[in-house]
Amino acid sequence: MFGFLRRTWGVIKRPSVHYSLGALTMGGFLMGIVFWGGFNTALEVTNTEAFCTSCHEMSDNVFEELKPTIHYSNRSGVRATCPDCHVPHEWTNKIARKIQASKEVWGKLFGTINTREKFLEHRLRLAQNEWSRLEANDSLECRNCHSSESMDITRQSPRASEAHERFLFTGEKTCINCHKGIAHELPNLGEAALINGH
Amino acid sequence: MTMKQAFRKTLALGALALAVSASPLLAQESVATLRSGTPLAENASPPPIAPVKNTDLRQVRNYPEQPPLIPHKIDGYQIDLNANQCLTCHSRTAVEISQAPMVSITHFMSRDNQFLASVTPRRYFCNQCHVPQGVTKDLVENGFVDIDQVLEYVSGQEGN
Numbered sequence: 544m545f546g547f548l549r550r551t552w553g554v555i556k557r558p559s560v561h562y563s564l565g566a567l568t569m570g571g572f573l574m575g576i577v578f579w580g581g582f583n584t585a586l587e588v589t590n591t592e593a594f595c596t597s598c599h600e601m602s603d604n605v606f607e608e609l610k611p612t613i614h615y616s617n618r619s620g621v622r623a624t625c626p627d628c629h630v631p632h633e634w635t636n637k638i639a640r641k642i643q644a645s646k647e648v649w650g651k652l653f654g655t656i657n658t659r660e661k662f663l664e665h666r667l668r669l670a671q672n673e674w675s676r677l678e679a680n681d682s683l684e685c686r687n688c689h690s691s692e693s694m695d696i697t698r699q700s701p702r703a704s705e706a707h708e709r710f711l712f713t714g715e716k717t718c719i720n721c722h723k724g725i726a727h728e729l730p731n732l733g734e735a736a737l738i739n740g741h
Numbered sequence: 742m743t744m745k746q747a748f749r750k751t752l753a754l755g756a757l758a759l760a761v762s763a764s765p766l767l768a769q770e771s772v773a774t775l776r777s778g779t780p781l782a783e784n785a786s787p788p789p790i791a792p793v794k795n796t797d798l799r800q801v802r803n804y805p806e807q808p809p810l811i812p813h814k815i816d817g818y819q820i821d822l823n824a825n826q827c828l829t830c831h832s833r834t835a836v837e838i839s840q841a842p843m844v845s846i847t848h849f850m851s852r853d854n855q856f857l858a859s860v861t862p863r864r865y866f867c868n869q870c871h872v873p874q875g876v877t878k879d880l881v882e883n884g885f886v887d888i889d890q891v892l893e894y895v896s897g898q899e900g901n
Binding site: 611612613700701702705706721724725728729730731732 | 795796797813814816817819821822823824826829839840841
């Protein structure tokens with residue numbers, strides 16, 4: 544084992560015999576483009592709704608529930624896709640979330656929620672994961688579209704403008720504290736839990 | 742069977758046949774329906790969905806027992822086994838934050854008149870009784886007057 548490592552290190556350390564410095568740098572540069580481009584393409588592909596709903600776990604449960612909500616169909620035709628809300632848009636956080644998502648690949652491979660019954664059994668925990676994520680980042684994914692600076696509360700209904708004035712603008716609460724269950728159905732969590740925001 | 746009996750029977754059958762064949766026509770002319778003349782096998786194009794009053798101002802009850810109208814939109818509110826989104830504002834514990842009216846205490850009462858800790862299952866589905874008010878014309882003419890107007894009328898009659 545140790546000998547193998549030493550031989551590999553020797554190969555890396557020794558100057559190239561057959562290839563010119565130019566070929567090596569150019570080759571490295573091109574391969575860099577190919578790998579980095581490939582990486583980014585894979586990142587983009589896994590960040591589309593088509594990819595998310597290619598698994599029946601998503602398309603039969605949460606995607607079906609999204610369809611009648613205002614985030615899928617509304618008067619202006621602007622809509623949110625899965626990654627708009629569930630994946631951070633900023634690069635570092637996006638990669639962090641993607642690494643977390645490897646757990647979801649594990650879940651897919653072992654069929655953690657591969658039936659409706661299993662999904663319903665787990666949905667409270669799954670929902671709570673998302674709620675605590677959005678609470679922790681001050682509802683960043685909501686605010687990517689809904690900024691409080693651009694929110695004209697005089698155009699809102701009285702109760703909405705009052706609530707936003709009292710809780711949103713003062714920073715006392717964040718979007719997800721009140722707006723749970725707007726894009727997917729709520730799991731069974733009892734009345735008190737819903738109000739207290741857990 | 743005598744001649745007379747046979748004649749009577751024919752007459753009765755004829756009258757019956759006439760009644761059966763004429764009745765749909767009669768019904769179509771005399772019964773007002775919301776189909777307004779659309780043939781049974783066809784669907785009329787539905788009227789546009791009326792917008793809902795979203796003023797957040799409580800509206801008058803036409804009679805004391807009337808379930809109060811909901812003065813706001815309730816689009817997409819989930820009311821099922823898992824959750825009741827009305828109660829996120831109207832439950833006993835939520836009203837301090839929401840400043841919404843609390844669900845009436847009568848809704849905590851079981852059918853044996855026992856008060857429960859929260860809304861009883863038989864009162865759980867809010868929109869069985871409470872609905873928002875659409876901004877729309879009456880479907881049929883409505884001559885309803887409330888009790889105050891009736892009393893006023895009665896006292897007016899007595900005064901004469």
